[in-house]
Amino acid sequence: IAVPPNKRYGVDWVFLGFIPGGETALAGLANDIWATSPTDYYKTPLKDLPLMERVHNARDLAAYFDVSMAYDSPGFVVRQFVTPYNVPFLACYSTGMTPASMPYYPKQLRGVLYGIRGGAEYEMLINRPWRGLSYTDVLSAVNIYIFLVIIIGNVIILFSRRR
Structure with a gap:
């Protein structure tokens, strides 16, 4: 503080x-x-x-x-x-x-x-x-990345089960 x-x-x-x-x-x-x-x-x-x-x-x-x-x-x-x-x-x-x-x-x-x-x-x-404000951008980018990885992983599992 x-x-x-x-x-x-x-x-x-x-x-x-x-x-x-x-x-x-x-x-x-x-x-x-x-x-x-x-x-x-x-x-x-x-x-x-x-x-x-x-x-x-x-x-x-x-x-x-x-x-x-x-x-x-x-x-x-x-x-x-x-x-x-x-x-x-x-x-x-x-x-x-x-x-x-x-x-x-x-x-x-x-x-x-x-x-x-x-x-x-x-x-x-x-x-x-200062730093906290810039860290929120990094945090948002990481959250978007994790969200996309989860979606891609679920799509891969869904298509692999159909085969």
């Missing part, structure tokens, strides 16, 4: 990176971010990041943004952040995550981007077209 150029790392936003442990790790973050992840992704201690002086647990968050491939991640976030702390929940998921997250949209999951198309739509929304 594009960070506006006027936003500074450590002051306006922080990236903790991957924290192993699934739902247990999320529960730990919601309860005490500093104890669960004492450093950010870049190994900078949280005490050295000005933003983190006022962020210690889920109550201090403006929103929770989830970028995950774990099929059960939306449920984890809803159970550990949204329901107990009423933290706004936003996400960016692969298209395959659609079935897992749609039950939470729009009540608990307030905004979500799905796959290449979602990325392209976001690029257009912020008026900064």
